[in-house]
Amino acid sequence: MKEFTYVLPRSLPEAEAAAKKPGATLKAAGIDLVDRMKERQFQPTEVVNLLLLQPDLGGITADADGSMRIGALATLAQIAASKDFAAEGYAALREAAGEAATPQVRNRATAAGNVLQQARCWYLRSSELHCLHGKDGPSCLAQVGDNRYHSVLGYHDCVRVHPSNLAPALLALDCEYTTQLAGKQQRRRVADLFPLEPKAQLEEHTLLPGEIVIAFHVKAQPKSARSAYRESREKLSFDWATTAAAARVVMDGGVIQEASLVLAAVAPVPLPRPDAAKLLIGQKPSDELFHRVALRAFADARPLSHNAYKVQVGQAIVREVLHATTR
Amino acid sequence: MTEDRSTGSAFSRRAFLKGASAAAVTGAAATAATHARGPVELETFAPGTHAIALQVNGKEQKLAVESRTTLLDALRDRLDLTGAKKGCDRGACGGCTVIVDGVTVNSCLMLAIDAIGKPITTVEGLAQGGVDHPLVQNFAHCDAMQCGFCTPGMVMSSLQCLNQNQQPDRQTIQRAIAGNICRCGTYGRVCEAVERTAAGRGDQALRAPAHGGSK
Ligand SMILES: Cc1cc2nc3c(=O)[nH]c(=O)nc-3n(C[C@H](O)[C@H](O)[C@H](O)COP(=O)(O)OP(=O)(O)OC[C@H]3O[C@@H](n4cnc5c(N)ncnc54)[C@H](O)[C@@H]3O)c2cc1C
Ligand code: FES
Ligand code: FES
Numbered sequence: 001m002k003e004f005t006y007v008l009p010r011s012l013p014e015a016e017a018a019a020k021k022p023g024a025t026l027k028a029a030g031i032d033l034v035d036r037m038k039e040r041q042f043q044p045t046e047v048v049n050l051l052l053l054q055p056d057l058g059g060i061t062a063d064a065d066g067s068m069r070i071g072a073l074a075t076l077a078q079i080a081a082s083k084d085f086a087a088e089g090y091a092a093l094r095e096a097a098g099e100a101a102t103p104q105v106r107n108r109a110t111a112a113g114n115v116l117q118q119a120r121c122w123y124l125r126s127s128e129l130h131c132l133h134g135k136d137g138p139s140c141l142a143q144v145g146d147n148r149y150h151s152v153l154g155y156h157d158c159v160r161v162h163p164s165n166l167a168p169a170l171l172a173l174d175c176e177y178t179t180q181l182a183g184k185q186q187r188r189r190v191a192d193l194f195p196l197e198p199k200a201q202l203e204e205h206t207l208l209p210g211e212i213v214i215a216f217h218v219k220a221q222p223k224s225a226r227s228a229y230r231e232s233r234e235k236l237s238f239d240w241a242t243t244a245a246a247a248r249v250v251m252d253g254g255v256i257q258e259a260s261l262v263l264a265a266v267a268p269v270p271l272p273r274p275d276a277a278k279l280l281i282g283q284k285p286s287d288e289l290f291h292r293v294a295l296r297a298f299a300d301a302r303p304l305s306h307n308a309y310k311v312q313v314g315q316a317i318v319r320e321v322l323h324a325t326t327r
Numbered sequence: 328m329t330e331d332r333s334t335g336s337a338f339s340r341r342a343f344l345k346g347a348s349a350a351a352v353t354g355a356a357a358t359a360a361t362h363a364r365g366p367v368e369l370e371t372f373a374p375g376t377h378a379i380a381l382q383v384n385g386k387e388q389k390l391a392v393e394s395r396t397t398l399l400d401a402l403r404d405r406l407d408l409t410g411a412k413k414g415c416d417r418g419a420c421g422g423c424t425v426i427v428d429g430v431t432v433n434s435c436l437m438l439a440i441d442a443i444g445k446p447i448t449t450v451e452g453l454a455q456g457g458v459d460h461p462l463v464q465n466f467a468h469c470d471a472m473q474c475g476f477c478t479p480g481m482v483m484s485s486l487q488c489l490n491q492n493q494q495p496d497r498q499t500i501q502r503a504i505a506g507n508i509c510r511c512g513t514y515g516r517v518c519e520a521v522e523r524t525a526a527g528r529g530d531q532a533l534r535a536p537a538h539g540g541s542k
Pocket of ligand 1: 030213238
């Protein structure tokens with residue numbers, strides 16, 4: 001790791017001021033950041049630590065309108081164990097956080113850091129290889145190289161995958177997030193955090209330089225809402241998902257009234273599939289129905305040379321997550 | 328992790344400031360003055376070494392680190408606590424597992440400066456006055472190691488499991504050690520060692536959780 005100046009602000013204004021400096025980067029637990037810095041793939045000159053801002057950025061608390069506020073610094077372990085998310089409507093959050101990585105990683109990894117971690121791609125995360133994404137290389141090396149873990153959907157000129165467990169769950173529940181920049185707070189939908197066209201030349205998220213995520217907001221879920229997160233992976237622990245899906249369903253009298261479906265680990269951004277989810281509305285749950293939804297969710301898949309398996313496995317995961325929300 | 332970090336850190340930072348060379352810290356005097364009263368403000372660790380204090384196995388340890396020094400390197404190279412192992416240095420093996428502030432962490436991905444003011448327990452903390460913690464005794468009894476490289480990390484995850492559950496079932500133990508890779512495949516015996524400890528076997532004089540197991 002290259003040397004850097006480590007800045008430890010004690011207040012949001014201090015953090016904002018420090019983050020404005022050229023070459024500065026924000027750090028939560030640093031699990032992704034330290035990894036990239038050791039790799040020398042990312043070499044910030046100033047690292048601004050957010051961990052001492054617990055009073056502003058920590059905890060999981062209820063807001064006056066009944067929605068839940070997940071502080072940017074809340075850990076995956078806290079989310080997974082939170083009694084506030086015990087109801088079925090929030091299960092996707094618990095499951096996504098509780099299935100990620102390892103106990104040691106979940107104990108420190110923060111909500112914002114998890115959602116904003118850099119995409120997975122062994123070419124892009126290597127300091128020695130110059131690909132298209134953020135490195136001014138001539139081409140996306142994964143398109144012609146070993147792309148077994150890369151995108152099958154929604155990609156343009158770069159086939160990296162968005163690896164966050166939490167992001168699809170937040171999207172399935174149509175959550176919001178608050179940021180602070182230049183003393184002003186803004187609240188937007190989590191869907192706005194990701195670019196619509198995730199091109200190689202673009203940032204992986206839509207935050208402006210120095211913009212600090214304060215919290216995520218989860219709407220109060222009705223009793224009839226159920227949500228779930230399911231993923232496939234090669235190992236039972238330690239592993240990032242090869243495909244993942246989060247879903248939320250509201251039923252009435254055995255008929256599906258509302259539905260959302262989000263895929264992850266198959267595209268450069270977590271990918272909502274509203275057209276597939278629409279097939280569920282007004283229907284009674286059945287495997288035949290879920291099969292059609294799964295086909296639709298991957299209808300525009302364009303697998304690469306080594307990852308065609310992701311289409312079939314991803315479809316199975318979609319069926320599984322829909323069964324989990326309607327059982 | 329909702330306790331007031333500012334008080335805990337303020338204390339250790341005073342200790343840190345005492346040992347620090349004046350040039351090493353920006354605004355050290357101003358910071359020291361405010362620490363005593365309450366509102367604490369921004370600190371900066373420039374490139375170069377800084378004297379800090381860490382609370383390791385119940386003792387305050389003074390040491391010199393750089394901003395980029397990981398907790399693992401601080402423990403191994405500065406404090407000669409070589410129990411925690413550097414397997415992958417990337418959070419992908421669990422060999423470096425220690426308990427910080429009551430939870431297991433990969434010390435290879437944690438900056439040493441982030442551990443200031445927090446109780447740290449390493450595997451060395453489980454042998455006091457020449458007596459091993461019952462969990463360590465049971466690792467030996469169950470022969471829960473082969474090459475032993477993963478063992479210190481495995482012991483820390485096992486200890487955390489017992490700190491959180493007095494009578495963990497197999498599945499709970501398996502989940503608790505799911506962040507520790509053992510190339511020699513000792514998992515089954517590790518589970519037995521945890522179960523034996525939970526069942527009260529081994530010398531229970533040291534059964535109380537070690538430092539930092541408070542949460
Ligand atoms: C072995 C291993 C397995 C893993 N498996 C999984 C897995 O299965 N699923 C999964 O989802 N993840 C997995 N991870 C990744 C891990 O979850 C992330 O690295 C972690 O969540 C990052 O969180 P952090 O707090 O450490 O973020 P940091 O590393 O501190 O930050 C990550 C990024 O977010 C930015 N950032 C952080 N907080 C803020 C904020 N409040 N405002 C603005 N920007 C911010 C930082 O600038 C940085 O760019 C794995 C990691 C390891 C080591
Ligand atoms: S050395 Fe830290 S997890 Fe491998
Ligand atoms: S005993 Fe050899 S790695 Fe676990």
